Amino acid sequence: MVAATRRTLRGTGIGNLTIELFSTKQRILGAAEVLFARHGFAGASLRQVTSAAQVNLAAVNYHFGSKENLINEVFRRRLDGLNTERLAALAQARAKPAYALEDTLDAFVRPALALTGDDHGGAAFVRVLARAYAEHNERLRKFLHDNYSHVLKEFVADFARFLPHLDKQELYWRLDIVSGALTYAMADFGVIKRRGVSEQQHRDLAARHLIRFAAAGLRAEG
Amino acid sequence: MVAATRRTLRGTGIGNLTIELFSTKQRILGAAEVLFARHGFAGASLRQVTSAAQVNLAAVNYHFGSKENLINEVFRRRLDGLNTERLAALAQARAKPAYALEDTLDAFVRPALALTGDDHGGAAFVRVLARAYAEHNERLRKFLHDNYSHVLKEFVADFARFLPHLDKQELYWRLDIVSGALTYAMADFGVIKRRGVSEQQHRDLAARHLIRFAAAGLRAEG
DNA sequence: GTACTATTCAAACAATCGTTTGAGTCGGGC
């Protein structure tokens, strides 16, 4: 119970800074990510998750306390890194001599799109993100706002600078459409079959398309 | 059992063509629509649905056979009319002397957007539609394809005509983004608070924005 | 060795799930 908030220390054992790659906790998070993407938060049961992760059923409540908290941790595991990368990309974009709207969008899109290709389960997570958008779940929105609203604020500030002809309400309305559209598109991206081009090329092309698409939508006059 | 496929005849009683507005079936469909929008297909239970509809629990299986079939019928009730209107709007657009891409998009968007404002539960249904997009449910996709693919085909034909620089694969990829973005935006539209303008004005403005947005994304060169 | 904490495990918990049953109600046709 109390231990649910503490950390398991395993792995190669070089002191207590060991990264826990295959711990029970991480196995659960990975399996949950895939199954939440496939069947939704309500549709995937803890028995499916623990079975896929090859851990005991009780391990979820032991390590995470509840299913709802497991959902939160599935987001936290990826979003901590993703938003750090986004902020870093944004800082880099701001330093460009000809910093433009497309660069802001690029800083937002590219780190997320990179998730869909390079690693273990990142593509599933992007689909989980799209689920979260469609869910409109109040508790989940609160969790995301509490933890990552500062990132959104940074981006909104730059969007507002590049789109001075839009009042605040109109800007939020459009950003909502754009972020929803981008998230939906990226979720599908992981599924679409590639042909003839490398994954890196395909991702670059998709990023450029999405950015042009979003920029055009944001710039369009009322 | 057998009766599940037959029709209840109630109401004012002018012959057997009576429209059943408040029948048990319609009450279930209405309640299911709202609760599926709010909690998802797996998240909303039949007990919640029948309780909200003020009908007996067994009525669902009596009239619809199963929960999955109830989900299908929730879609059918709206999509039959919606797609008829979309095809009618498309025919009208094609007759215009200066028929353009924006008119095709208008024929697609406006009937759906009209759902969010004028009637009883239409806004909820648009959110159900957005759910369906995020779900990627195979059985649901098959149902929608089996029943409404001819509508999509008509629209795709015109989009292809207006966008000859895109090959077929690229066109589908963009249409997928656009329809996902539009559906997501329209789902949110029902929730957004209006201020100072009438509902009709607000909807017109939103339609114009969405269409410009989508047209810009579709026209953007690779 | 003992003591202690962390973790795993099988088993059970009450609650809820979709579905089925069988008796009961209602209304029109004969």
Next chain:
DNA sequence: GCCCGACTCAAACGATTGTTTGAATAGTAC
């Protein structure tokens, strides 16, 4: 009157849900 089909209802079905329990199993510190 009677019958019949359509419909509603309370109750129960077995299966599955998230969660909890208490014993078993490590591994470390003393």
